[in-house]
Amino acid sequence: MKILYTLLLLISFSTHSKTIIYSSDYIDVNTGKVITNKSITVDKGIIETIDSGFIEITSNDKLIDLRGYTLMPGLMDMHVHFGQEYKSKSERPVKIERETSAILANKHALTTLKSGFTTVRQVGDSGLIAISLRNLINSGEVVGPRIFTSGKSIATTGGHADPTNGKDSDSYEYPVAEDGVINGPYDAYTAVRQRYKDGADGIKLTVTGGVLSVAKSGDNPQFTEEEVIAVVNAAKDYGMWVAVHAHGSEGMKRAVIAGVNSVEHGTFMTEEVMDLMVNKGTYYVPTISAGEFVAEKAKINNYFPEIVRPKAASVGPQIGNTFNKAYKRGVKIAFGTDAGVQPHGTNWKEFVYMVKFGMPPMETIQSATINTAKLLKIDSILGSIEVGKMADIIAIDGNPIENINTMENVVFVMKEGELIDLN
Numbered sequence: 001m002k003i004l005y006t007l008l009l010l011i012s013f014s015t016h017s018k019t020i021i022y023s024s025d026y027i028d029v030n031t032g033k034v035i036t037n038k039s040i041t042v043d044k045g046i047i048e049t050i051d052s053g054f055i056e057i058t059s060n061d062k063l064i065d066l067r068g069y070t071l072m073p074g075l076m077d078m079h080v081h082f083g084q085e086y087k088s089k090s091e092r093p094v095k096i097e098r099e100t101s102a103i104l105a106n107k108h109a110l111t112t113l114k115s116g117f118t119t120v121r122q123v124g125d126s127g128l129i130a131i132s133l134r135n136l137i138n139s140g141e142v143v144g145p146r147i148f149t150s151g152k153s154i155a156t157t158g159g160h161a162d163p164t165n166g167k168d169s170d171s172y173e174y175p176v177a178e179d180g181v182i183n184g185p186y187d188a189y190t191a192v193r194q195r196y197k198d199g200a201d202g203i204k205l206t207v208t209g210g211v212l213s214v215a216k217s218g219d220n221p222q223f224t225e226e227e228v229i230a231v232v233n234a235a236k237d238y239g240m241w242v243a244v245h246a247h248g249s250e251g252m253k254r255a256v257i258a259g260v261n262s263v264e265h266g267t268f269m270t271e272e273v274m275d276l277m278v279n280k281g282t283y284y285v286p287t288i289s290a291g292e293f294v295a296e297k298a299k300i301n302n303y304f305p306e307i308v309r310p311k312a313a314s315v316g317p318q319i320g321n322t323f324n325k326a327y328k329r330g331v332k333i334a335f336g337t338d339a340g341v342q343p344h345g346t347n348w349k350e351f352v353y354m355v356k357f358g359m360p361p362m363e364t365i366q367s368a369t370i371n372t373a374k375l376l377k378i379d380s381i382l383g384s385i386e387v388g389k390m391a392d393i394i395a396i397d398g399n400p401i402e403n404i405n406t407m408e409n410v411v412f413v414m415k416e417g418e419l420i421d422l423n
């Protein structure tokens with residue numbers, strides 16, 4: 001297979017030609033069915049036709065024979081942090097320069113693309129790293145997944161994502177709305193407008209405490225109703241989505257009522273909040289992987305600062321159960337992992353956890369393709385293998401509908417018709 005890809009990459013620079021993919025099995029995420037024995041023709045990055053059987057190819061065309069594999073649309077992860085990968089207390093450098101984060105982000109983006117994720121949403125950043133990376137990927141100067149990003153998160157003073165938490169008061173200036181720390185509706189408008197100016201696609205809000213922030217509570221509400229309504233209204237003015245980090249139910253409830261697009265983590269989500277989300281059409285982005293990861297690490301002495309450890313131990317194991325309840329109650333689920341807490345490239349594990357906590361394998365794949373495309377409002381151009389859509393196609397060695405663990409075995413990635421070198 002490796003030789004075939006190299007040849008194809010060489011040929012693709014010489015002449016314009018169509019690419020024809022022979023598929024024995026591909027997943028139609030619209031119907032939840034596996035479609036057998038088709039030829040998918042890709043031209044200029046778009047799926048031009050899908051024909052029955054295996055069509056004849058002309059000498060000018062490229063053939064990619066993926067019979068024997070399971071094809072599906074490029075996967076999408078709605079919650080990543082490319083600029084970081086959490087390190088234990090002992091492994092962590094004393095300081096991390098923003099330039100270091102930017103270089104790492106480039107590496108993590110490529111790792112993520114190679115693991116089959118052709119689109120991601122980065123929610124939360126230490127600066128303008130994801131925005132810069134997104135632009136370089138879009139212009140073709142850097143290889144990586146398509147990025148939609150919020151830029152720097154918006155928090156309240158002392159809240160999750162206040163960048164000065166844990167610092168001695170002599171070593172920082174009070175952060176302002178432009179930095180993403182707001183107090184009051186007026187500040188909310190300033191912060192959203194600054195992100196619009198920065199080039200963000202959406203807004204990330206931390207409406208409750210967080211597990212990994214150096215602060216006592218992981219679930220208290222940290223935005224007033226007025227503040228979260230102001231953020232949502234300001235974001236709507238600029239056509240931006242709003243994603244909220246939330247563990248506790250009161251913060252979540254205020255956010256859902258205000259009209260945010262998605263709730264991230266959702267750890268202590270009550271049935272009342274689930275029903276509100278069903279009524280409002282709010283998406284739930286579970287990030288079970290991060291919960292499982294921090295719960296496991298909380299067992300290790302000195303892995304986390306002592307103020308973080310009890311939060312990691314209590315929040316972690318809860319997310320899977322909440323996911324199970326929310327799924328059964330009919331809350332819309334969009335796939336997201338919080339990669340950057342746990343290592344990048346292990347995003348596939350989320351599929352395994354989702355199945356473990358009660359979702360059928362086909363629905364987990366739909367949650368990471370067509371559901372995520374709908375959340376990002378790009379479902380007219382991405383999210384399924386369909387004529388007229390962009391050719392984001394991956395292949396799995398194995399049958400994930402029978403064995404979800406095979407989602408690890410990505411053997412082929414095409415993004416907008418371009419083959420990605422997986423070596």
Ligand SMILES: [Zn+2]
Binds near residue numbers: 079081124338
């Ligand atoms: Zn996160």
